[in-house]
Amino acid sequence: MSRKRISPNNQTRNSKQSNRRSPKRGSLPVRYRLLALFCGLFLLVGFFFAARQHFASMDFSMKNSQLRKMSDELESDKRRLLLAKEIALSPAEIKKAAQKIGLKAMTAANNIQIARPTESINSEKTRAVGKVETAKPKPVAAPNKPQETAAGEKLTAKNVAQIKAPDVLVKLEKKIESAIK
Amino acid sequence: MYERRQKTSRKTDTTQTIFTRFMLIVAFFILWIGGIGVRLVHLQVNQHEWLLGQALDQRRNQVKSKQLRGTIYDRSERVLAMSVNTKSLFADPSEIEDVETTAKRVAAALKVKPNDILKNLTKAKEKGKRFVYLARKLDEDTAQKINETLKDVDLQKFDEPRFAGIHWREEQKRSYPYKTLAAQVVGFSNTEDVGQAGIEQSQEELLHGAVLKKWQDRDRLGRVYDESETEDEREPPKDIVLTISNSIQYKTEQALEEGVKSANAKSGMAIVLDPKTGEILAMANYPTFDPNKFNDAAPEKLINRAVQSMYSPGSVFKLVTYGAALQEKLIRPDGFIDCSKGFIEVAGHRFDDPHATKTMSYGEALAVSSNYAAIKTALGLGKEKFYNYALGFGFGEPTGIELPAEARGQIRPPDTWFGDSLASMAIGYELNVTALQAAMAYATIANDGVRVKPHIIKEIRYADGKVFQNQKTEKTQIVRPEAARGLRQMLQQVVLKGTAKRAQLEGYSSAGKTGTAWKYDARIKRYNESKFVSSFIGFAPVDNPSVVIAVVIDEPMGGGRDGGQVSAPVFRQIAEQVLPELNIAPDTDIHQETLTAQTKIPAEIEIAPTSTHQTSEKENNSTKTFEKEVKSEKLKNSAAVESKKEKKPTLVEEKDLPKQQRQKTIVINVEKPKGDVKNKSSGATEKAKPKT
Known part of the structure; x- marks a missing residue:
């Protein structure tokens, strides 16, 4: 087994040769470099875009969840208002209100x-x-x-003018308006 | 040479050392990476489930809620029962560090004593509980105020209240906006939203909402970024539309309350129904309760007596007696019956009747509520036919209305009857009925003999309005239309000339029958002569009845106690308000003077089948003898009717009649089952005095 010894002169010559050759061998054409750059950029933009989309979707999901919650709350509010309206319009409440303003029950005739x-x-x-x-x-x-109200009470021209919307109804209207807004 | 060799070996050693070291590092890295790989495989394969669960636990949470219970509407779409979302505040003691401070803060927010909360929280923390209710079913406004009070600025918590260990839980609350209106019909549901009475109970399966499981994915700040919802296999809840009209119900309840209070009675019930469709327009009970506060109500107030309580109907049941006889063509409304005897004895039981003093038409007999005429008519029918007609009119069986715990009534089969049972039943004793059964029997007559199955549910639908189920009407012809019309004429006589003059209406013709029955007292095991059930069941207008109204007052104590005095005015009050509301055109003139002659109203006399039982030695007299006698009576009667048809009949006083023409008293002695011989009260004759 003999080891081939390379003389320093040879070495220098070889390296010199390779140095001379390397710009030709190692350097890529400009178009390839541009393509590589473009691909790199494309990948980078892609990642950036994907990340943006991911965070946007998270953001939308959160907003969606909040809106859904709000919609549920509004639905609940609607039911509560409907209930309040029914309470306000119950015959017993109307009778109380009518008695308050001095209406009397109608006769059978x-x-x-x-x-x-x-x-x-x-x-x-x-x-x-x-x-x-x-x-x-x-x-x-x-x-x-006298004419009859829903609760069977008398209505005269005088006391009709006195009738005001009950406070509950006014409050309800306000609530509905604000809910719509 | 040596030097060169030494240099070469030194170089080789260095290279080898470098190589060895490098290989060691590589080996180390390989081992390291291998270890990581093994660990990864272990985590991903062996511990996959556990890790997944841990990961989901960190970012996901499950919120359980129930779909809102179905709404109950009246026939005009007014809400009778509705569920709304509420919030309940609870604590997770494991998340609370300083229990004392938390208790103080929460108590201040809820405006309660801190000691109670502290006690609960400490106890729960010691036991390792993770759920303690602090306040239940709070409305939105209160919840907002609590959120503001319990705001911890330093705490990073997304959900409200921003306070460590305190959370909200979504729940629902059942509300009854009309409070006491139709309380027994609508019923109520408990805190767990399970129906406990009325429609709430009977339609529990339809009203009950599905359990919703909501999965929420949260980020590190606790913000929800993804949600998914699942529900159990239960069908979505349905809304129920009742046939009840809230306006008619209100008027009925008002009239009933007034009637019960003025009669100083124990309780009362009233039913308004449409005889053509079987729809219940109102079903009232007094005393009543507020379903919003059902915990405060006495248990007896929760019962819907109109379908759950039974009572002896008394003379109201004569409708069955006369209806069956008319159907069998045994009698005619304008036919005459000799009631001059004044009493009738059946199986040793003497039934006194102070109204039975002369020959009168069947219409008149019914008008004055003659027991004599009713008993004789029933005896003419016979046990089997009478029993079958009673069943045909719907007694002894539940009506099938969509309300819970409906009583079936009590009417024994003929083979278990006593000797005087037929006579007793002919006047409404020895049997029990519900107010609804009695009302339906009158509705059958009002509807030309067609019995319609009563119902209180008009429609069942989904929350989006899509119909799930509509009600079907079941009809059965019980008596001929002519017979029904004849009976309607007879019942009109009751209002015009008889015991129910107080049921005369302004602008409308009306018909009906009063009933005043002694109450059976389980304590003394006999009818209590001091306790009555006074009723009136009628309909209007007579020719084309639009409503049937039944009013039953239990134990009236003040003033008049009979149905004509206690229940008929309630009927009048209801009918006069309901008929115009239903746009029924008046069929008579408005006259205010109709009710002036109140004192002339003949009081109804009820004789309970409890007089001294005369055990005769001739108890073996068979029913055959009785039937023969009845047949001969029937023949005589029909002959008399025919002959009187020619001439216009005039009422003849008893003393004017020849002795031979007077009706024979039929005495039948039938053996009674031993040990069940009732104590017959001798007070029947004493009671048989007109009550004015």
Whole structure:
């Protein structure tokens, strides 16, 4: 086994040769370098874009979750307001409010006058007279006579003017408006 | 040469050393990487599940909530029961370091004593509990105030309240906006949202919401960035629309309350129903309760007596007696019956009747509530037919209404009857009915003999309005339309001339029957003559009935106690408000003077089947003899009706009649089961005085 010894002269010559050759061998053409740069940049932008998308999606998810929560809360509020409205409109509450403003309960005769259909009354009249008349709408009650509220109370022109929307309803309206906003 | 050799060996040694060292480092790295690899494999393969769970635990949490319970509406879509979201405050003692400070802060926020909270928290912490309720079912405003009070600025917590170890839990609260209105019908649900009474109980399966499991992914700050929801296999909750009208219900309840209070009675019930469709428009009970505070209500107030309580109907049951007889063509409304005897004796039991003093039409007999006429009519029918008709009218069986714990009533089969049972049942004793059963029997007559299954649920639907189930009407013809019309005429006589003049309406014709029955007292094991159940069941208008109204007052104590005086005015009050509301055109004139002659109203006399039982030695007299006698009576009666049809009948006083024409008293002695012989009160005759 003999080891081939390289003389320093040879070594220098070889390295010199290789140095002379290396720019030709090792250097890539500019277009390749540009392509590599472009690919690198593309990858970088891709990563950047992906990261941005990831964080954006996280952000949207959070917003979505908040909106969903808000929607649930609004739905709950809606139900609560509906319930409050029903409480305010319950016959017992209306009766209390009516009594507060001095309305009185209607008599059976008032009730029946309202219920009696005008057509049947007119038709009886026409039958008796023997000529055809156009059925005129009969006033439900005389203007000075009290009319009925939902709870069966009297309404007169005087106390109708006194009726104000109950505080609860005003509050409800405000709440609804703010909820819509 | 040596030097050169030495130099060469030294060089070789250095290279080898470097190589060895390098290889050692490489080996070390390989071992290190190998170790990491092994560890990774171990973690990823063997400990995968556990690690996954740990990871999910850190970023994920599960929130359990229940879908809101279905809403109950009345027929005009007004909310009778609705659930709303509420918040409950709870503590996780394991997350709390300073229990005392926490207790003080929480107590200040909730405005309660800190000692109670401190006690609870300390106890829970010692036991290692991780859940302690601090306040339940709070509304949104209160929750907001608590959040503001319990704000710890230094704490990094995303959810409110921003206080260590304190959390909110979503719950729901059932609300009944109309409070006492239709309380027994709607019922109530407990804190766990499980129906306990009324529709809430009977429709629990439909109303109950599914349990929702919400998975939330959170970032390190606790912000939710992803959510997914799962629900159990239960169907989504449905909304229920009732046939009840809140306005009619309110008016009915008001009238009933007034009636019960003025009669100083123990309780009362009223039913308003549409005879054509079987829809219950109102079902009222008094005293009542507020389902929002059901814990405060006395247990007896929670019962829907209209379907759960039974009572002896008394004369109201004569509808079945006369209805069956009309159907069997045994009697005619304008037929006559000789009631001059004044009493009737059946199986040794004497039934006195002060109204039975003359020959009168069946209409008149029913108008004055003659027991004599009713018993004779029932005897003409016979046990089997009477029993079958009673069943046909719906007695002895639950009506099938969608309410819980409906009583079936009590009517024994004929083979277990006593000798006088038929007579007793003909006037509404020895049997028990519910107010709804009685109302449905009258609805059958009002609906031309067609019995319609009553119902209180109009529609069941999903929350989005899609219909899940509609009600179907079941109809059965019980009596001929002519027979029903005949009975309606007879019942009108009760209101116009008889015991129920107080049931006359302004602008509408009405018909019905009063009933005043002694109450059975379990303590003394017999009918208590001082306790009554006074009822009136009627309908209006007579020709085309739109509503049937049943009013039953239990144990009236003040003034008049009979159905005509106690229940008929309540009927009137309800009908006069309900009929115009239903847009029913008046069929008579409005007259205020109709009720002026209050004193002329014949009081109803009820004789309970409890008089001294005369045990005769001729107890072996069979029912065959009785039937023969009845048949001959029937023939006589029909002949009399035919002959009187020709002439306009005039009422004849008893003394004017020849002795032969007077009705024979039928005496039947039938053996009673031993040991069950009732104590017959001799007070029947004494009670048989007109109460004015």
